[in-house]
Amino acid sequence: MTFIERVYYVVRLIPPSRVTTYGMIAKFVGTPKASRMVGWAMNSSHKQESFIPAHRVVNRNGLLTGKAHFKGKSMASRLEKEGIVIENDQIHNLTELLWDPFIEIQEVPKDFYKNLDI
């Protein structure tokens, strides 16, 4: 799988009312220092046919840094609809809501890390 495919795969697994961070996704997909690339991937995620809950990806402090890229319903309102409380574009109880892919994802497709050296 390509970098983008791996990122989309992980983001699709984030359940409602939970969030994860760009850094965690970057680490999980095998490029721990490429967290910016995760944001870059989210930028074009809306073009995908299947739904990708990009609003559930926030920065390490729980800030909604990607909010400017949402058309229609805002990033905050999408999260609030799932019961997440936001104040000043920031999730307060991030540690409780955090969805850690290393803990939550039991197994990945065989070709997930195919073109990657780890």
Place this chain on the structure above:
DNA sequence: CGTGTGACGGCGC
């Protein structure tokens, strides 16, 4: 091919 561009993160000051 070369280069610019980020929805980030870590580290130093």
Place this chain on the structure above:
DNA sequence: CGCGCCGCCACAC
């Protein structure tokens, strides 16, 4: 503590 620098890397052009 906050702020700013810089490494990062997939992709468009």
